[in-house]
Amino acid sequence: MGSLTPADAQVDGGFFATKTEAFINWGRKNSLWPMPLGLSCCGIELMAMLGPKFDLARFGAEAARFSPRQCDLLIIAGTMTWKMAQAVRLTYDQMPDPKWVIAMGVCSSSGGMYDSYAVVQGADSILPVDVYVPGCPPRPDAVIDALLKLQSRIEREHPLKRVFGDFSGPEGDEGTGEQTHQPNFGLGTSHLDAHPHTPSHVNEENKQR
């Protein structure tokens, strides 16, 4: 992805779009507003992360809002039961695009030690997950690392592809920024299963796979 310094800008082809995308991504990655969905003990570590000692404000993600309408980063912190899964999915659907998901802790990543009839075996059964954080519960450092990984991922996204369609970016582009989501539970596929950051034609291909 291009840089914000004019000296690095490549004038050849897609100049305007690349610069705009870099600017959008810079804004998005440094102003993530987390939705703290504390479902169990991971929620305590989440509070520590937002508190003064670990201070998520250093990365621009301290504005935790308790309304999904104001958030763009869903942090699923803790054991998700099937009864709670509906609420989690509704929360996710109520968040405006663009949105990202961190599955915090082994329970929301894979079900963890709860190989149980009541627990969802991984949040990716019901919604697309961007970053998984291992740990039971993970230390706040680990989640901050996940946030940084997510930021570097947002940096590589192509937000304008959804508006202008596919265009050839400059040479030396790091990664495609395309993300695909395959529900691991064989849930029905529809356009709602598609990863929100993926251009529509890629999602069509995924659906046919």
Add this chain to the structure above:
Amino acid sequence: MSSTVTPAGTPAVDTEAIAAALEGITTKWITTPDGIPTVELPVERVHEALTRLKTNAEFEFCTLVTAIDHFPASPRFQVIWQLLSLARNQRVRVYARPSDDDAVVATCTDLWPGAAFSERECFDMFGIRFAGHVNLRRLLMPDGYDHHPLRKDFPHQGIQPDRLYREWDAERRGQWESEKDGGSQ
């Protein structure tokens, strides 16, 4: 009944008040290792007995309503009420065994409204219905789940209620799709 094991500091078990309250009801006294006076009662008279224990014997607090599944045995279910007398620092436990095919017992939420959640959990986990309960829905599992997880014939690995989630999701998506279609026309 003799209490063999009594924790230090607790008053000696006095079963006379219980026996007096339960006079006229066929009771079977059971000795338990923890020394709590335990009686087994016929299902249809449990509610009457609990009322009398509350009013006549000062058992004003219902600690617990739960059940045990003795699956291959018959009758398989054993519903348990455990009461506490705060005035006399004494507990009593009441057993009843409802029939297998129609496991119904009378609710005690009219005596102790706080028993409502215990009874809902018991219904959820064992499928025992409490007649007269005003809101007997599942507590921990999603509505519409076909199984009762704490029954002994429930598979050890468990049965995930993902089908319910998928149905809920499909229905919701169908609504969205139709709204979307309606909006575009």
